[in-house]
Amino acid sequence: MDRRIEKTRQVIMNTFIDLLAEKGFEKITVIDIAERANINRGTFYLHYVDKFDLLDKCIETYIELLLNYCANSADKNLSERAFQSVFEYLEKNFTIYKLLLNNEGFGFFRSRLYSIIVQTVTEGDVIKSKNIVSSNDVTTHFLASGFIGVLEWWINNSMPCSVQEVTEQLMFLLEPYTKQLVSHESDI
Known part of the structure; x- marks a missing residue:
């Protein structure tokens, strides 16, 4: 170009x-x-085309920047490093992401991020262990919703805890899933 x-x-x-x-x-x-x-x-x-087109392109640009940063600095599984990478990037670019998450009518940003998280959870082979009793779809959407909820809370409340704290708390909450991932990988 x-x-x-x-x-x-x-x-x-x-x-x-x-x-x-x-x-x-x-x-x-x-x-x-x-x-x-x-x-x-x-x-x-x-x-x-108009300001709505500009908004869509803006959201796509900032989603891509977040994804590229995370892809370059972490793996695709529910690892501590992956979560830390997301929150570090959001901390560095706090203003723009707060703006995109807070502005009325910007559900597209949230829904795009949600679909990416669902895809990551699904592709990361996180919940395919035979030890999980619940439906994979239910678990996938539970994990994605929980992560988005924490991310929104953290951004909307001006990062009330450090990157390390939010990462540790998420890892604690996801421990059953990450343990199963580790045990599933060792079976291979």
């Missing part, structure tokens, strides 16, 4: 995020974005 196009898109997205923090999504107009980004409206429309 042409560097100028990339740079223009980044300026538009950064401007959008700034405006989102200042006035909320409903009050933002394309004119606001164009004026603040020092571009004309036509340039905006070359890159995005």
